[in-house]
Amino acid sequence: MNFLFTLVKHARREWRGAELKPVLAALIVAVAAATGVMAFTDRVERALNARGSELVGGDGLLASRLPIAPEIVTRARDSGLKTSSVVAFPTVLFAGDLSVLVEIKAVESNYPLRGKLTAAPSAEAQALTAAPPAPGEMLLDPRAVAALEVQVGEMVDIGNARLRLAGVLRDDPEGAGSFLSFAPRALLHRDDVEALGLIGPASRAFYRLLIAGEPARINAFAEAIKPTLKGVRLTLAQDAEQQLAEVGRQARAFFGLAALSVLWLAALAIALTARRYTQARRDIVAQLRCFGLSRRRILLQLGGTLGVYALPAVALGVALGYGLQYMIAAGVEAIFAEPLPAPTLRAGGLGALVGVLAYFAFTMPALQQLTATSPARLLRNADDQLGWREIAAYPIALLVLTAAIYVLTGEGxxxxxxxxxxxxxxxxxxxxxxxxxxxxxxxxxxxxxxxxxxxxxxxxxxxxxxxxxxxxxxxxxxxxxxxxxxxxxxxxxxxxxxxxTPNRFLLNIQPDQRAALTERLTAIGIEDPALYPFAVGRLVAINGARPVPENFDDPRAARFIDGTLNLSWSESLPDANTLTSGSWWSQGDEVSIAENWAQSLGLKVGDTLTVAIGDREVTARIASVRSVDWDSFRVNFFLLFKPETMTGIEGTYITSVRTNAEQGKALGRLLREFPNLTLIDVDALLSRILGVxxxxxxxxxxxxxxxxxxxxxxxxxxxxxxxxxxxxxxxxxxxxxxxxxxxxxxxxxxxxxxxxxxxxxxxxxxxxxxxxxxxxxxxxxxxxxxxxxxxxxxxxxxxxxxxxxxxxxxxxxxxxxxxxxx
Amino acid sequence: MTEPLIEAAQLSKTVVTAAGELTVLDDITLSVAQGESLAIIGESGSGKTTLLSLLAGLDQPTRGKLRLFGSDLATLDEDGRAALRLGRVGFVFQAFHLLPSFTALENVAAPLELAGIDGAMQRARSALEKVGLGHRLDHLPRQLSGGEQQRVAIARAFAVEPVLLFADEPTGNLDQATGARVSNLLFDLSSCGTALVLVTHDPKLAARCQRQMRLDGGRRVA
Structure with missing residues (x-):
C-alpha cells in the first residue's frame, strides 16, 4: 500500500517533467497502428475463411474453357456424387434503351449443391432463400437492376431471348468472382442458354461442373479423374478454403509489413525518449543509491511509473486503433461485395500487446542502465555514454520486437x-x-x-x-x-x-457476319476494323513429345499446357508485334509464337508444336518468335499460324475498336442486331481493377x-x-x-x-x-x-x-x- | 574626465523564498572606469555572483540605480540590455561554458559573428593563437583539458576586443599551476585598456586588481 502510494506520488511528480510525454506519445502511436492493422486483417481473414466453402458451391468443381466432357459427368454420377453444371459468360442485357454488361451464370435446377441462394423481390427488400431461376426467368445483381432501371416482373432482353426478372440476386454460394466481382451477375436457367445464341468458341464461356457427396467418395473420384483431365481444372472445397486462408495470411503479412514502418519509428522514438528520461534521473538515482535504496526498489519505482502511464496510453492507443481500422477497412471494403465481419476485441488486444511489447522492450535497456548507476557518480562527473548493460539489453529488445513482428505479420x-x-x-x-x-x-x-x-x-x-x-x-x-x-x-x-488504344473487344463474330458488321461499324464512325480469325485449341506435343508441366521451371507453363489456347492465323505481321528471331512465313506448315510463351516453355525457332483444334491436330514448325506489346490493348495471340496451315479450320472472328462515349452506346445497340457477339468493355474492366x-x-x-x-x-x-x-x-x-x-x-x-x-x-x-x-x-x-x-x-x-x-x-x-x- | 563604464548606486536585490523575503545584496554603490580592474571578494553566499550578474545586466536589481556605458539599465528591457553588451562586453565563467558541439574555433568566432564583425574566423584563429591554442582549432571542448578550455573561453572573451570584461571565478575549476597561467593570460590581455570586473575568493588573484571590494552577507564591508 505504502509502495503504491509512493508510486502514485512519484508518477504525479514525473508528469510535470517534459521527458515522459514523448515516450507515451510514441506508445500511443505504436499501439494504435498495431491494433488497427491487427483488427483489420483479422476481419479480412474471417471474411475470407467464411467464404471458403461457399466459393466452390459444392464439395468440388471442375472448370474448363470447353464444355465438360459427358464421360466425366457420367463418371461422377457413377461414383455416387451429385452433379450440377454451370456455364458462365459475359454479355450485354437490354431494357428499353438501357444496357448493362453482365456476367451470366446459367445453372441447373438443383443448383447450388452446397450453401444457400438468396434473392429479394426488390433492391431494398430483405433477401430470402430462393430457388434457382426457372426457364424463362432470371435473377439479377442489384447493380444491374439499377443500371437497367427495371422492376421485378419486368422483361429483360438477352441475346435472341427475352427473360422475366424473377428477383434481385443477393447471395450466390458458388462465388467464383463473387467477392472480387468485376461485373454484375445474372443467374438464369441452363436450358435457356441455347436459345440465347450467345455461346460460341470465342464467346469466353467458362464451364463448371459442381460435385457433392461424401468426402471419401469425393476424394476417390478426384484421385481417379485427375490423370485423365486435359484442359480441365479440378478444385476441391478444402483446397479452396486453404487458398483463401492463404490470401488472408498474405493480406495480414502485407498490411502488417506496412505497419512495421510505424513500429520501427515508434520503437526508435521510445528508445530515444526513454534514454533521455533516464539520463535526467541519473543524479537522483545516484543519490537514492547513496541513501541506501536497493536497485530492485528503484527499478520497481521507475518501471512502475512508466507502467502507470502506459495503462491509459495503451487504452487511448487501442481506441485510436479501432478508429484507424475503420479507416483502413473503408477502402478495402469497397472490393468486397458485402461488409466485412465486425472487428473483435481479441485482435485489438493482440495489437495492443505488440505495442506494449515494443514499449517495454525499448524502455528496459535505459532503465537497466539507470538502476546500475553508481553512487560514486556523486563524487566524480561521469559521462552519460551508452553503458554495457544498456548495449546488452538492446539485442533482447530486438528479439522481443521480432516476436512482435511475428504477431503482427504472421511472417517471422x-x-x-x-x-x-x-x-x-x-x-x-x-x-x-x-x-x-x-x-x-x-x-x-x-x-x-x-x-x-x-x-x-x-x-x-x-x-x-x-x-x-x-x-x-x-x-x-x-x-x-x-x-x-x-x-x-x-x-x-x-x-x-x-x-x-482500343477500349472495346468484339468476340464470336461468325464468318457470315463479317461484311454486315463491318458496314454497321463504319456507319457509327469506326473505320476499317481489323477482324482476326480465332480458334481455341490445346497444346498436345512439343517436338513430337507430350509436354509435362512438372518439367518446366516457370509455373505459367502448367497453364499453357493444361489450359486452352487462343489461336489465330494471319498473312502479315500484326501491329504491336515485332520479330525477335526467325523470319515471317516461308515453306511448309508454320507458326509464330509470342516471346514470353516461348520463354515459359523453353521454345525456339525450328521446334515443332502440335495443337489440337476440335477433332483435328495441326503440327507446325516455329518460324519466328515475336515480341508483343500487350499494353497496346489490340488483339494479340500467343500462337499465330500461317493461313495455309489452318486451311479447313472453321473459326470465328474477333476485333478490337476504339470508341467514344456515343459510339460505345451505339455499339451496345448494335448487339441487338448481332445478339451472338460478346462485347468486352475494357474501360469498365480497367476502372474496376483501378478501383481495387x-x-x-x-x-x-x-x-x-x-x-x-x-x-x-x-x-x-x-x-x-x-x-x-x-x-x-x-x-x-x-x-x-x-x-x-x-x-x-x-x-x-x-x-x-x-x-x-x-x-x-x-x-x-x-x-x-x-x-x-x-x-x-x-x-x-x-x-x-x-x-x-x-x-x-x-x-x-x-x-x-x-x-x-x-x-x-x-x-x-x-x-x-x-x-x-x- | 571620461564617464565611468559602470555606475551603481545603492543596489539591492531581494528574492522571495518559501521562508519569506531574503536580501541577497544590500545597498551597494560602486563605479568602474575604463581600463580599471576591480576584484569582488567574499565568502560563498556573500552575494558576489549576484552583484556580477546585476552589473552585467544579466539580472535586475530590486532597488537602486545602475548605469552601464552611460545607459540607465532600469529603462531597458532584456533585449536592450543585451544590445548594450553586444561587442563591448566579454565574459569568462568558472565552468568555462563553451558550446560543447562547437569546435574551439567556432566557439571563439561565435560572438564575433553575432556582433557582425567581418573576418570572424580569421580573428578567432588569431585570438586562439594568442592564448597558445593555434594547434587546437578544430578540437571540441571535451577533447581539451580544463586549462585549455578556459584559455578558449578567454580567447572568446577577448576576440571582440571588449571594453569591459566580467570574470566569475576564472581559476575556480583549475589546479594551482594552470590557474596561475590562466590568470596571467587574463591580466596580460586586459592590460591593453579593457576594464576588468573579477569575482573571486582567491586573495592572490584579487590582489592583482587595482581595487578590491569585499562582500559579507550581501553588504560591502571593505
Whole structure:
C-alpha cells in the first residue's frame, strides 16, 4: 500500500517533467497502428475463411474453357456424387434503351449443391432463400437492376431471348468472382442458354461442373479423374478454403509489413525518449543509491511509473486503433461485395500487446542502465555514454520486437527481412544526409548570423538532425508515394492509353457476319476494323513429345499446357508485334509464337508444336518468335499460324475498336442486331481493377499516416533530448548580447531546415520510386509531379516547427543570469 | 574626465523564498572606469555572483540605480540590455561554458559573428593563437583539458576586443599551476585598456586588481 502510494506520488511528480510525454506519445502511436492493422486483417481473414466453402458451391468443381466432357459427368454420377453444371459468360442485357454488361451464370435446377441462394423481390427488400431461376426467368445483381432501371416482373432482353426478372440476386454460394466481382451477375436457367445464341468458341464461356457427396467418395473420384483431365481444372472445397486462408495470411503479412514502418519509428522514438528520461534521473538515482535504496526498489519505482502511464496510453492507443481500422477497412471494403465481419476485441488486444511489447522492450535497456548507476557518480562527473548493460539489453529488445513482428505479420522471416530493409534504407538516407551536414559545417551558407548559426547548429548536432530528418524522410516517402505518386502514375498511364488504344473487344463474330458488321461499324464512325480469325485449341506435343508441366521451371507453363489456347492465323505481321528471331512465313506448315510463351516453355525457332483444334491436330514448325506489346490493348495471340496451315479450320472472328462515349452506346445497340457477339468493355474492366488498386492504396495510406505520426514522435523525442543544451546555449548567447528575436529566428531556421531536408528527401525518394515504377512496371514516359519535393519539404517544415513549438518553446524563457549559476 | 563604464548606486536585490523575503545584496554603490580592474571578494553566499550578474545586466536589481556605458539599465528591457553588451562586453565563467558541439574555433568566432564583425574566423584563429591554442582549432571542448578550455573561453572573451570584461571565478575549476597561467593570460590581455570586473575568493588573484571590494552577507564591508 505504502509502495503504491509512493508510486502514485512519484508518477504525479514525473508528469510535470517534459521527458515522459514523448515516450507515451510514441506508445500511443505504436499501439494504435498495431491494433488497427491487427483488427483489420483479422476481419479480412474471417471474411475470407467464411467464404471458403461457399466459393466452390459444392464439395468440388471442375472448370474448363470447353464444355465438360459427358464421360466425366457420367463418371461422377457413377461414383455416387451429385452433379450440377454451370456455364458462365459475359454479355450485354437490354431494357428499353438501357444496357448493362453482365456476367451470366446459367445453372441447373438443383443448383447450388452446397450453401444457400438468396434473392429479394426488390433492391431494398430483405433477401430470402430462393430457388434457382426457372426457364424463362432470371435473377439479377442489384447493380444491374439499377443500371437497367427495371422492376421485378419486368422483361429483360438477352441475346435472341427475352427473360422475366424473377428477383434481385443477393447471395450466390458458388462465388467464383463473387467477392472480387468485376461485373454484375445474372443467374438464369441452363436450358435457356441455347436459345440465347450467345455461346460460341470465342464467346469466353467458362464451364463448371459442381460435385457433392461424401468426402471419401469425393476424394476417390478426384484421385481417379485427375490423370485423365486435359484442359480441365479440378478444385476441391478444402483446397479452396486453404487458398483463401492463404490470401488472408498474405493480406495480414502485407498490411502488417506496412505497419512495421510505424513500429520501427515508434520503437526508435521510445528508445530515444526513454534514454533521455533516464539520463535526467541519473543524479537522483545516484543519490537514492547513496541513501541506501536497493536497485530492485528503484527499478520497481521507475518501471512502475512508466507502467502507470502506459495503462491509459495503451487504452487511448487501442481506441485510436479501432478508429484507424475503420479507416483502413473503408477502402478495402469497397472490393468486397458485402461488409466485412465486425472487428473483435481479441485482435485489438493482440495489437495492443505488440505495442506494449515494443514499449517495454525499448524502455528496459535505459532503465537497466539507470538502476546500475553508481553512487560514486556523486563524487566524480561521469559521462552519460551508452553503458554495457544498456548495449546488452538492446539485442533482447530486438528479439522481443521480432516476436512482435511475428504477431503482427504472421511472417517471422519476411518481417525481420523487412525490418532490416527499413533499417538499411534509413542508414542510406542518414549517410547521405551526414555527408550534406559535413559540407554545411565546413562552409555554412548564408550571410545573416541567424542563418549561418542555424546551419552550424544543425551540423553540430548530427545525432538529432539525422534522426529527425531520416525519420521524416522515411515516413514521407511512404505517404507521398502512396498519396500522390501512385495515383498520378495510374492516371498518366491511363491517359496515355486513351489516345488511340482500343477500349472495346468484339468476340464470336461468325464468318457470315463479317461484311454486315463491318458496314454497321463504319456507319457509327469506326473505320476499317481489323477482324482476326480465332480458334481455341490445346497444346498436345512439343517436338513430337507430350509436354509435362512438372518439367518446366516457370509455373505459367502448367497453364499453357493444361489450359486452352487462343489461336489465330494471319498473312502479315500484326501491329504491336515485332520479330525477335526467325523470319515471317516461308515453306511448309508454320507458326509464330509470342516471346514470353516461348520463354515459359523453353521454345525456339525450328521446334515443332502440335495443337489440337476440335477433332483435328495441326503440327507446325516455329518460324519466328515475336515480341508483343500487350499494353497496346489490340488483339494479340500467343500462337499465330500461317493461313495455309489452318486451311479447313472453321473459326470465328474477333476485333478490337476504339470508341467514344456515343459510339460505345451505339455499339451496345448494335448487339441487338448481332445478339451472338460478346462485347468486352475494357474501360469498365480497367476502372474496376483501378478501383481495387485505389482501395488498397487508400487503406495503406491510412497506415502510413500513422508512420508520419510516429515520425512526429521521433521529432518530439529528438528535440526533447536537446532541451538542456539549448537552454544553456540560449543563456550563453544572451549573455554575449544576442537579441531574443535573433535566437528565436536561429532556432526556427534550424528546425525548418531539418524539416525541409527530411521532407524534401522524402519527396525526392517518392519521385525517384515513381520514375523507377514508370520505367519498369508501367513503361511510360512519366511527367513526374516535381512539386512533390517542395510539398514534402513543406510538410516537413510544418511538422518540425510544430514539434519544436511543443518541446522547445520554454528554451527562449531561459534567463541569461543562469550562466553564472550553472 | 571620461564617464565611468559602470555606475551603481545603492543596489539591492531581494528574492522571495518559501521562508519569506531574503536580501541577497544590500545597498551597494560602486563605479568602474575604463581600463580599471576591480576584484569582488567574499565568502560563498556573500552575494558576489549576484552583484556580477546585476552589473552585467544579466539580472535586475530590486532597488537602486545602475548605469552601464552611460545607459540607465532600469529603462531597458532584456533585449536592450543585451544590445548594450553586444561587442563591448566579454565574459569568462568558472565552468568555462563553451558550446560543447562547437569546435574551439567556432566557439571563439561565435560572438564575433553575432556582433557582425567581418573576418570572424580569421580573428578567432588569431585570438586562439594568442592564448597558445593555434594547434587546437578544430578540437571540441571535451577533447581539451580544463586549462585549455578556459584559455578558449578567454580567447572568446577577448576576440571582440571588449571594453569591459566580467570574470566569475576564472581559476575556480583549475589546479594551482594552470590557474596561475590562466590568470596571467587574463591580466596580460586586459592590460591593453579593457576594464576588468573579477569575482573571486582567491586573495592572490584579487590582489592583482587595482581595487578590491569585499562582500559579507550581501553588504560591502571593505
Amino acid at each position: 522471416q519476411v518481417g525481420v527481412i523487412a525490418f532490416i530493409g527499413i533499417s538499411v534504407l534509413a542508414l542510406c538516407i542518414a549517410s547521405l544526409l551526414g555527408a550534406l551536414l559535413r559540407l554545411v559545417r565546413w562552409k555554412p551558407p548564408g550571410r545573416r548570423f541567424a542563418t549561418r548559426q542555424a546551419w552550424r547548429q544543425l551540423a553540430s548536432r548530427p545525432g538529432t538532425t539525422l534522426l529527425s530528418a531520416t525519420s521524416l524522410a522515411l515516413a514521407l516517402t511512404a505517404v507521398l508515394l502512396l498519396g500522390v505518386v501512385s495515383s498520378d502514375l495510374i492516371r498518366q498511364w491511363r491517359s496515355g492509353l486513351s489516345s488511340d 488498386v485505389d482501395a488498397i492504396v487508400s487503406s495503406l495510406s491510412a497506415i502510413f499516416w500513422c508512420a508520419l505520426a510516429a515520425a512526429a514522435c521521433v521529432l518530439l523525442a529528438a528535440f526533447a533530448v536537446t532541451v538542456g543544451a539549448r537552454r544553456f546555449e540560449h543563456a550563453l548567447w544572451r549573455s554575449l548580447g544576442a537579441a531574443q528575436s535573433t535566437l528565436r529566428a536561429t532556432q526556427r531556421l534550424e528546425l525548418a531546415a531539418i524539416g525541409a531536408i527530411g521532407g524534401g528527401f522524402g519527396g525526392v525518394a517518392a519521385l525517384v520510386t515513381g520514375w523507377a515504377l514508370a520505367g519498369n512496371a508501367f513503361q511510360i514516359e512519366y511527367a513526374a509531379p516535381w512539386w512533390i519535393a517542395p510539398l514534402g519539404a513543406g510538410i516537413g517544415v510544418v511538422l518540425c516547427l510544430s514539434a519544436g513549438w511543443i518541446v522547445l518553446r520554454s528554451v527562449s524563457r531561459t534567463p541569461p543570469a543562469q550562466m553564472l549559476r550553472a
